[in-house]
Amino acid sequence: MAHNTFYNEILTDHNLHPAHKHDLPDANMELEGVNPSCGDDIILKLKVEDGTVVDGAFVGDGCAISQASADMMLDLIIGRSVDDAKHLSDIFLRMIKGHITDEEKEELEEASVLEDISHMPARVKCAVLGWHTMDEMLGEDYEKPAD
Amino acid sequence: MADRKAMDDEIRRQFPLVNNHPEIAYLDNSATMQKPSYVLDAMRDFYEEENANPLRGLYDLSMRATEQYENARELVRKFINAEDTAEIIFTRNATESLNLVGYSYARTFLREGDEVLITIMEHHSNLLPWMQAAKAAGAALKYVECDENGHISTEKFREQITDRTRIVAMTQISNVLGVKNDVKEFAKIAHEAGAVFVCDGAQSVPHIPVDVQDLDVDFLAFSGHKMGGPMGIGVLYGKRKLLEEMPPFLYGGEMIEYVKRDSATYAELPHKFEAGTVNAAGAVGLGAAIRFYNEIGFETIMEREEYLSRRMMEELSALPYVHILGSKDPANHHGIYTFTVDGVHPHDIAAILDEDGVDVRAGHHCAQPLMKFMHTLSTTRASVGFYNTGEEIGRLVKSLSTVREKMGIV
């Protein structure tokens, strides 16, 4: 079994030194995401103003994949519009199912290191936890401010 | 040592998956065990030579199928030393066996204000049926706690048992801590208080000799798949007197004597509890697994598992960042080791071990109250079967020793 480890440096670095794992007192949106089968449990906090994700953070516990994935997601979406964030989420979730183009993969930047998770069905839920939580927050309940 | 190697080879040869996949070190035996050819062949023979719907047809083939099915029941009876084959009910698994008692016995006999006593280390399958039955009756569900070694003292047990305790349900061996409870002593105390004693044998029956008459338990549940039998066959042993008092669990074909428009009389034990077409091939497979166990003998099985258990304790304890849950004495583990690794989440541990072909379980092991009691959310578990080898324990430990580095910690 000489294959390389899935746990490359980008992944372990985001896990050990997450830039966005902290409280966010001025967040105006907050949602808990849980994987009951693994015990991954995060609370995602976003500050959304005028249709833009101005700031974001998460707290909680979980495996390296869930933690690193949430951190990489926040790297990507902070400063972007809500629509961009949803678009990236759509690409990420399709990447996990194995259906994206190379251009789309580039848009995901570091988060594309999780592509191989599509071969690890037991871990898919860990990788998508942050993204699903964000989708739920920005989903139907999210009211786009009137322009 | 040479003897052990020869014995390893001799045993492993008989388990096709183990034999065909030397790249895998399968150490998740508490979840399910691999199957010997002997079991697979017996099931194939049944389907090729004797398959018909048992207990129904009047033709020779159906009678042969019935005989095979009932022979398996007799093998089970002998294996756990029950008095009578009427006391052996085939189910799908330990979970269904425990639910059978939960629905049929508990929901009939529990009254408001009664108590059901279980332990903090129960598998969800020996917890939820009692939680539900207690709720339905307005009874209380109480827990006995263990100490940090997993030991449940008789004093603690006596503190929780009262004259309202109707049912005590307890595992004989914990699927997390590996510890063995003194079921014989606890059953005696339960009986003195007027309660029935339900024993979860899912982790004990495959690893130690279990004698229901000696233990004097009222019910015993176990699964075939954890002892080399197929998935989908399990056993409920119950004392005849209790089973006779209990209403059927499921209704339908095969469990009736006469059916009129408005009433029915039910079949005798054990068929009263075996509604519908039975899993005859599964029972035949379990019967073959028992023959296989008898052939190898518990003396050998236990000697091998104790050896592996000692090695596991020695080698895991040598890693300072590995912390074993429960006792420090390998004799209290029965080959089941649940542990944490400093700084690494169990799912990442299991994934990295998997990259080295080492199969272990990660998660809460269907025992969330125990995890909470032990102040941990999720852990990793390695558990041995008698076909495992010292070399495989070595592979586990070697792979574990790389986990922290691979995660960038050191």
Ligand SMILES: Cc1ncc(COP(=O)(O)O)c(C=O)c1O
């Ligand atoms: C102690 C214990 N009880 C009950 C069960 C349930 O067994 P099954 O899933 O075969 O019904 C298990 C299996 O994991 C167990 O370890």
